[in-house]
Amino acid sequence: MENKKKYQEMLTGKFGDNVVINAEKPYELYANATNLLEIVEFLKTEGLNFLADISSADYKEFFEVVYQLYSFDDSDHLTVKVKLTHDNPQVTSLTSLWETADWLEREVYDLMGITFINHPNLERILTWEGFEGHPLRKDFVSKSGRK
């Protein structure tokens, strides 16, 4: 628990208002979308050097992209969240830091329609060629094949 507090303090000290923390939730923080790359790069040098997962959520007014960072050295875990506008959801790709971000971001792009800037190959990964729409969005209308 102490370690997790430390990350929050380190980040607010270094990045100021670009990081939003909640004292009741020491294991997570919100990062400003434009500063995401430098914030995560800093966390990587501080020991959270494993990107466990990237997921996303649709809150109708806005999107959230959720990054799970893990440190094997300290057995420590931190959730970094980014809020994006619903009209133009864009965020910097983390592929320059972790190769694994490639497929994880493609999944988020495919199912939620969030664009990752500077991604080397931002194409659909789960749905098939020619599929239209992003099925995990709340406003996605599913076509039933019921006969």
Next chain:
Amino acid sequence: MAIDNEKGYMTQEELEEKGILLTSLDKLFNWARSWSLWPFQFGLACCAIEMICTTQARFDISRFGYEVFRNSPRQADVMIIAGTITEKMRPSVERLYHQIAEPRWVIAMGNCAISGGPFVDSYAVVPGADDIVPVDIYIPGCPPRPEALIHGMLQLKEKVNSPAKVRFKKYGK
């Protein structure tokens, strides 16, 4: 040269009385095929577990000669579609069906393969195998028990063995 029936051609019944059994090659082949259907395993979801159970000691589908599950369409006669077909799987199912040498048959095992099952309203699920390939036998259940699969295979045996009966049921003549 005209055939003269007056010159002592025997009817089939008369031949059988003398111990000579006449049959057509088609009938012989169908009889042989119906007793050694080689399934092409197509375990797409949880129905595959029941399909595996069917081959094991308790249910033992080899009693009927159907135990030779093949991984290649080129060696198989009957395709057992066991599980949910997703839209992404659709082209593979179609292509593999066409790669099976004729004569070929298809068994749709389980509710998903029959009609999409509980996932029919999903954007990613094919509403039944008959959307893609002609299905011979439908085995309902979620999943069907091994006995049901065996019953389905025996129904298929019946179908392979008696094309006349199938034609009659389908077209009434």
